[in-house]
Amino acid sequence: MLVDLQGPWSPLFGRLTLASIPYSNPIIIFAFVFTALAGLAVVVPVLYYRKVGYIFREWLTSVDHKKIGVMYIILGLVMMFRGFVDGMMIRTQQVMADGPHSPGVMEAQHGYLPPSHFDQIYSSHGTLMILFAVTPILTGLGNIIVPLQIGARDMAFPTMNAISLWLTAVGAMLIMASLFIGDFSDAGWVGLTPLTELPYSPSVGVDYWMWAIQISSIGTTLNAINIITTIVGMRAPGMRWDRLPIFTWTTLSTNIIGLTAFPILGVALALLGADRYLGTHFYTAGLGGNLMLYTDLFWIWGHPEVYFLVLPSFGILSEVIATFSEKPLFGYITMVAATFAIAGISWAVWLHHFFTMGAGPWVNTFFSVATMLVGIPTGVKVFNWMFTMYRGRITYTTPMLWSVAALILLLVGGLTGVMLANPAIDYTVHNSVFVIAHFHCMVLLIAFTIFAAVIYWYPKVFGYKLDERNGTWFFATFTAGTAITFTAMFGLGFMGETRRLDYLYDPSWQPLLIVEELGIFVYVLSCYFFCRMFYVSIRDRNLNRCGADPWGTSRTLEWMTHSPVPFYNFAVTPHVNARDELAFRRSVGADETPPDHYEAIHMPKNTMIPVLIGVLAFGFGFGMVWRIWWMAGLSLLGIIALVIFRSFVHDHGYLLSGEDIARMEGKASQMSIMSETQDEMAMAEGVH
């Protein structure tokens, strides 16, 4: 062992002992029971209806970009729920632990969470929400929509797409495992050095955090390669660059950021890993370590990551607002230019995350000006959306409600962001909950557009609309919760509350803390309406079946194929003639003109390799966290062996004949993403 572990270690189980399982903590027992019941609620029906084979054949081994996207989004929504529960626990602790006379229950002196447990909860809240909720959902949306918007059959590398999904899922599973086996990092989601070093964080918490992010970000990098290649190389004939839908443009820019930013995060975490596993001194407090190196490397990834998340949101806004204003998007070229301007500037602003850490006035000035520059292209975008709505025929469907509310959040978050970009102001409010309220406005804007996108594109993937009535209630309660919680939080920031406090010393904060807690209750109501929206929609699905264009005013290519989209996307590849192809076809009365005949389509075959790589990656991550070297080593060798094995398999997929397509097109409205495609594959002409 190169490092001093401060605890037992055995060759067979590494650092894992029975004492690692926190069975004496009632909160964790409750979380375990809840998770286990939720897991059983999924597993038992699958076993009861004998659907194991179906799940395995049609989902786990699928290389279909739509199914992979749906799995990404489900993963993200589940993780978002867990992140929300974390947020709820943080708020409840703070409202209980205000003032010296506040009572303490269980092991806590104030509130109900002891400091180390509270620290783990805010660390996992941030990690989950950014990397395992919002990132997978946006990746999933890009996966589903981009190939449809550019008229492609699938992603450029379907198998690698599935590998990306499973690596992301492994990261999420490692974080879930940390809840019940061992603990999670208590050093914040940013991993404050040198607190994350082994002497100060001797438990496995930081290792869980590090490997979960490391493994899932490899998945994100591979996905970025895949999406960029797809957009560059797989566009339908006529889909020139100046006709690319804005969502595809923003996904392209976002993945250029992802491709170039995530390797830096990989380096930052790998060097931390070297410190913790090999005993090096990159970020240590002594022997020549430099903790600012970590802070810089982390935020060189961290700030582009913010735009990695927000740019697809801007794309969603552009699509939804144009559709429900019945007008082409105002200022297409400026929109694209603004997107890439934001992506470019995103590389030159990272230091504004630590203005107060002694960079000096000139460096701060440079990054301050660069940060304020972001406001210009963002302003261009906001005006473009407003001019799109101006004199349009606006219908306030739920996606449009979410989008308009998102614009207001963007305004609040953006203006407070410009305030924070000024170092003089930042010196006053840094590390206060004012900053927290600011970036929650921005990330919630992303969440708002995510809900807009899920509701907007849901009928495309599943073939029926979501219930508007419960959807409106969901929107109203979620927006009210946001407004109540974060308005109060801005106020508390000005009153001097700093972030990450498990005990608050000032009793005069109590009223606003109670307001925040009320906001959380409203959020809980919104969870109810969210579930009810899905329950009612699925129950009444046969009443709400829809055609190719469920909204009636959609403009882009994805609305030209059936809803639900058949597994081959388009029976015949569309020839693109205009920027808003469907709107163009509608205007000339050609939107329902079908192809006159069908030709054979070449399709990729499902494969077990991605899910096996996922299992081995989990073995590797778990083995590294607990320092079970045989397990980590064998898993890594297994992954390499699988990749080499795959390079020897000559699998060219299968050919779907024109007659089969004609037959399936005839009954397309009864098909769904849930039905078995294996029968169709068996009927196909076989491998060629």
Add this chain to the structure above:
Amino acid sequence: MDAQVPRDGKLPPLWHYGHEGHDEISTKTLGFWLYMISDSLIFGGLFAAYGVLDQPMSFAGGPGPAQIMHPVAAFGQTLAVLTSVLAYSLGTLAMKTNNKAGVLLGIVGAMVLAVIFLGLEFNDFAVLYAHGATLQRSGFLAAFFILIATHGLHMMFGLLWMAVMLVQVGRYGLSKEIVMRLLNLRLFWQFQASVWVCVYIYVYLRGTFS
């Protein structure tokens, strides 16, 4: 910019029949170039870390660059990695005449030279360790070892890839798919040599004469 309906009322083509016409090889090559971009960012991050830690405060009283660098020893490694690329490229030239033996010979030559490179590097590390300049000694030495070892790991990965390609060329001949893999491997191999040139200049030459 948007399409207009022609005056005679005839519509432009709406559907594209037949094969989509996406070139599989150019798609895969683009994907590989994008992977190389992400890989170069990894080295960029490591070079940045080395630049930050290459200063007296981070020597922590241990040896600095002038004490541990030897430009002549590293020059041997430079020669090995560059001739390895030359051997591989001569091998890919043989593809033009469909000369399978020439391709195999080029790959074997590249592998031998890469093994020599790694042997020299290992020897270099062993000498440093014998003098107490270890990975754990200081922030500077950590940055030095991790940067060089990351490059070394890439070289080992390249060796493994070449071994696989030897088998595949032998088994499947110079098919379209195999040629594409060989060309991507050449890109990878040349990239490792380029990284080594940066290492040689930025770490060894700059270190020796600092």
